[in-house]
Amino acid sequence: MAFMCATGKHRRPSRIKRSTAQVAGVAALATTGVIGALAAPALAADNSVDAVEQTGFTPVISIGDSIAEKIDAQAEAQKQAAEEAARKKAAEEAARKKAEALAKKEREAKERAAREAERKRLNSFVAPISDSYVSTGYKASSSLWSSGSHTGIDFHAASGTSVHAVGYGTVVQTGWGGAYGNQIVIRMNDGTYTQYGHLSSIGVSVGQKVVTGQQIGLSGSTGNTTGPHLHFEARTTPEYGSDIDPVAYLRSHGVNV
Structure with missing residues (x-):
């Protein structure tokens, strides 16, 4: 025969049930960090439970205003700290990007300056004879030349005077050049050619790279000449007959003769 609780009358929950409810409440509050603050009210509720008529509902513990304010303040502080950390990180990232861009x-700018300096260096020119002057001009007429006119310019120079490459280039011809005597022909970096004739000595070889102002030989009086000097030509090809005005050529590269 089964026994059932009488209807219409509340039965007092057992000590086990009450304890279970309290443990559940404490566990729920553990995550808020206020177990210590709530422990005393929970025990007080347990001690007074015998004096209160039971309703059968799980008791609800109210949190005091001061504790709630502390929780809110803590949450606000955490929020502000997180926002400050985010602002600091954003500022550091912006500073890093600015430094990288700078x-x-x-x-x-350094690379451009280096390229410009190299370009100027490679395109720098000098006169083939230092501290000299043009003794015979371009296209001067005379029976001395088979073409009837001078295909270059002559620089006054005693035999054995240092002859310089007027700019950067590569030697393409050396040796005997008929009426030009001992000669050197250089292909310049800009694609033009320069020729140096009547040399007493040749100091470079075919395929050799030369730089502006480098000594390539010594002036003389070899070939068809009436005396020592340097015959200088500017050409569009390495061959005779492709000559251009050497004075205008040198001046276009910043050399006044």
């Missing part, structure tokens, strides 16, 4: 700009 470094890149400085690096590109």
Whole structure:
């Protein structure tokens, strides 16, 4: 025969049930960090439970205003700290990007300056004879030349005077050049050619790279000449007959003769 609780009358929950409810409440509050603050009210509720008529519902513990305010303040502080950390990180990232952009700009400026300096260096020209002058001009007429006119210019120079490459280039011809005597022909970096004739000595060889102002030989009086000097030509090809005005050529590269 089964026994059932009488209807219409509340039965007092057992000590086990009450304890179970309290443990559940404490566990729920553990995550808020206020177990210590709530422990005393929970025990007080347990001690007074015998004096209160039971309703059968799980008791609800109210949190005091001061504790709630502390929780809110803590949450607000955490929020502000997170926002401050985010602002600091954003500022650091912006500073890093700015520094990288500045470094890149400085690096590109240095590279441009280096390229410009190299371009100027490679395109720098000098006169083939230092401290000299043009003794015979371009296209001067005379029976001395088979073409009837001078295909280059002559620089006054005693025999054995240093002859310089007027710019950067590569030697393409050396040796005997008939009426030109001992000669050197250089292909310049801009694609033009320069020729140096009547040399007493040749100091470079075919295929050799030369730089502006480098000594390539010594002036003399070899070939068809009436005396020592340097015959200088500017050409569009390495061969005779492709001559251009050497004075205008040198002046276009910043050399006044």
